[in-house]
Amino acid sequence: MTLKTEPITINIGPQHPSTHGVFRMRVTFDGETVVDLEPIFGYLHRGSEKLAEERTYTQVVTLTDRMDYVASMTNNQGYILAVEKLTGIEPSPRGVWLRMIAAELQRIASHLVAVGFLIQDLGAWGTPLIYAMREREKILDLFEMLCGARITNSYLRPGGVFMDAPDEFWPALDILLADLPQRIDELDQLLTNNEIIVARTINVAVVEPEAMVNASITGPMLRAGGVDWDLRHRDPYDYYDQVEFERPLHTASDNNARYWVRLQEMRESIKIVKQCIERIEPGPVRPPEVPFLVRPPAGDGYAAVEAPKGELGFYLVSDGGIAPYRCHVRAPSLINLTLLREMLVGGMVADMFVSFGSIDINMGEVDR
Amino acid sequence: MTGLNLLRALFVTMKNFVRAPFTVQYPDRRVGLVGAAKAEGKSPLGLIRNNPKRAIKAMAMLATVPEKVPQNKRFRGNEFTWLETRCTGCASCAKYCPLGIIEIVTHPGGIDVQEGESYGIDVFDIDIGRCMFCGLCVEACPYDALHMGATFERSTYTRAGLVIPVDELRAAPKTPSSWFRPQFEERGFNPFEEQVENHHEAGRHEQPTPEELRQRWVNQR
Ligand code: SF4
């Protein structure tokens, strides 16, 4: 006897705990298989780009915090680099080293969230996520020392950072750096070879590297496909050309590869922070001649950084006033989502959120 | 597929299980008899004798003591510290707030021989219901009159209760955080233990001598 079946279309989200924010998918299932999928976003649109046109250059820093709120330091960095390019401000060396330390710590924190939630999506409820969040919490404590806030930092200013690190920051950072590799090893032991995770993630949601390059996907997702593209190496900003680090690459381009690349990148970030601590020298953290109200000449500037999620670019147009005439954000989360349909169609329902989580998106950045 | 790695993962969780807890129970912490007695500065026997009700509660692990979470000195909390004697009413803070939530109404003030000209403040309301604690107002204040506060436990039942009115700002304890105020950091000011007594202490410059003040404000006229 054959059972008569027909495809069914279901709305998932925007308020679904697994969608990592207010994201909506209209999915058509045939039994357990996904046959069609349409991502719908815009539920978290706050008009940050428009708001930026009415704020002065320093005030916009606070808006960038709220785009990718899991990695606000790197958002600040991308925006500040664009302002510096626009105005021609030469940043102070100590400020640059400090913001590199902050950005790399932020990358670890963001990858911890990505890894923790990826495993959470697999159904490993709680344990790995709590371990990852615990380590992230220690990093946020350091951010609180630096700038008084944990999530929405607003730490960077044109020309460097707003204030030097307090005295208690350096010993605390040393303790963290001594402790963190062991904690990452622990996560590694807990997850990497775990039979259930291996069975659930290998060869799931494979994306071809060519397709990813064509869709201009960046970040760990692209490097999991074997494409050696890291802006810190390809187009070094700040002082990344003076530090040495490896770029972990994987060739499988499946969920497991994406997880693995993030785990290795955390280790590389620790190396970078250690080199920054060696190189940093006393001095001003931003040039004293940079005014409070930055007024760049008319023109435009684009700067991109390797944010934890991918290439984060800020394009600023100035008409010579105190506020940007136009501010455009190239948000990696949004662009990495464009292959979602290709990734998920043909897969199983149970793998859907795992694959979705492995892109590591942040809705605040997708919708801005 | 052997399951060996599952065992190894189990070993990691066991290791974490015996590790000291990292989380803090906030705002209250459950305590037993010893903890409850310690919080009141008594011996367990003394607690049983003085307050048997609480002792029984504590023995059933139902008693709680308040738990403080330590903040860093630069913490951008939601209570602002405002020193009226330093404030000139220039409204730089209000102009520089990205959200425009500081409302200032002033009247022309007199000329204070000591401090120079300033406006008198009628209204200085901060609507922290919309504040994002970016601290740009503090950065903008040229006279070191406005500081971020270091406390954060302000919750109310109404939105109107989230507006800090000028009288409350005047009366609030002066516990500024050192966000954008390196002068506090330099002399090791700890907002969680002490307060700013004298408004001159809050400035980033040395307190001028009376002679210098006369030079500056009287002789120039
Ligand atoms: S902290 Fe920021 S949002 Fe709040 S009043 Fe000051 S400038 Fe405005």
Ligand code: SF4
């Ligand atoms: S607090 Fe500072 S910026 Fe605001 S009105 Fe007073 S002096 Fe001016």
